[in-house]
Amino acid sequence: MPRRHVKIAYPSASLAQMEFMYADDHGFYERHGVDVEALIMGTAPAVAALVNGDIQYIYSGSTPLLSAARGLPVRTFFQGSRGPNLHLFAHPSIASFADLRGKTVSVLTAGGLNREVTELVIHKHGVDPREVQFVASGTTSAQMEHLRQGIVVAATISPPWPLVARQEGYRQLAIIGQEIEYPFGLFATTTQRLAEAPAEVKALIRGTLEAQRSMRDEPDSAIAWIQRRFEVDHDVAAESYELIMALQNPTGEVLREGVANFFRAQTDQPELRNVRLEDVADERLLQEVLREMNWR
Numbered sequence: 001m002p003r004r005h006v007k008i009a010y011p012s013a014s015l016a017q018m019e020f021m022y023a024d025d026h027g028f029y030e031r032h033g034v035d036v037e038a039l040i041m042g043t044a045p046a047v048a049a050l051v052n053g054d055i056q057y058i059y060s061g062s063t064p065l066l067s068a069a070r071g072l073p074v075r076t077f078f079q080g081s082r083g084p085n086l087h088l089f090a091h092p093s094i095a096s097f098a099d100l101r102g103k104t105v106s107v108l109t110a111g112g113l114n115r116e117v118t119e120l121v122i123h124k125h126g127v128d129p130r131e132v133q134f135v136a137s138g139t140t141s142a143q144m145e146h147l148r149q150g151i152v153v154a155a156t157i158s159p160p161w162p163l164v165a166r167q168e169g170y171r172q173l174a175i176i177g178q179e180i181e182y183p184f185g186l187f188a189t190t191t192q193r194l195a196e197a198p199a200e201v202k203a204l205i206r207g208t209l210e211a212q213r214s215m216r217d218e219p220d221s222a223i224a225w226i227q228r229r230f231e232v233d234h235d236v237a238a239e240s241y242e243l244i245m246a247l248q249n250p251t252g253e254v255l256r257e258g259v260a261n262f263f264r265a266q267t268d269q270p271e272l273r274n275v276r277l278e279d280v281a282d283e284r285l286l287q288e289v290l291r292e293m294n295w296r
Helices: 015-025 043-052 063-069 113-124 140-149 161-167 191-196 198-217 219-230 234-245 256-264 284-292
Strands: 004-010 034-040 057-060 074-081 087-090 104-107 133-136 154-157 171-175 184-190
Touching (some): 004 015, 004 198, 015 034, 015 074, 015 184, 015 219, 034 198, 043 057, 043 063, 043 184, 057 063, 063 184, 074 191, 074 198, 074 284, 104 140, 113 133, 113 154, 161 171, 161 234, 184 191, 184 198, 191 198, 198 284, 219 234
Parallel strands (some): 004 057
Antiparallel strands (some): 074 184, 087 154, 087 171
């Protein structure tokens, strides 16, 4: 394959996207002939940019599935995590989910996965999300600052910040990935690119799978990367690594149950409740890569 240059959007520089960031930083895509220009971009603008041809790929949460279900020519071809590596932490005065009623909770963005799973876990614990105010903080570090300043009473944050929150005395209300099965760490592109650039797509799949394997096989290197990238101490980095690896999806296959859970959760769009995995994902190139790597 001739060398390719692609633009890939991802929603934030957090460990929620570790597989992609780790692969990019360590040259796994480059060694397979793809030079990646990584761009931080909200998921809704990223989908628009993808469809318009301004970028070529998205690595994000569940938004690509919703876009496909609404008829856009977008398909997910890889899933990096079995669920969201997100944790809901609250001020010590918040003893239970019931105490969130009438209070403000920080989420990463106004829409998308972070907000969706926060609402789901709040609902699971008996509180109507409509009784809670939400504020979009933009970055995980800003979420922590809003929690410290008392602007919010709780925040849904990703590693390494849960360890920092615990050290600072905040109360953990939920490990969301262990309570809510959901599509997470999704790689997506257009149907046209899947058809016209299969070698490029397979190179990105292979690079991501190899990065995941490197993370598993070389934990010390992965922990050191977390330490450098997020400027946290070794203990925080090591605990964050364990949290991330517990949810890693080593084959990259899009999980059918998680897709079903996602669409069942779209209560404001009942017409989407019966959307199938085959309607929103295309794993044919992934399956080819798994066979070529003797993982099948």
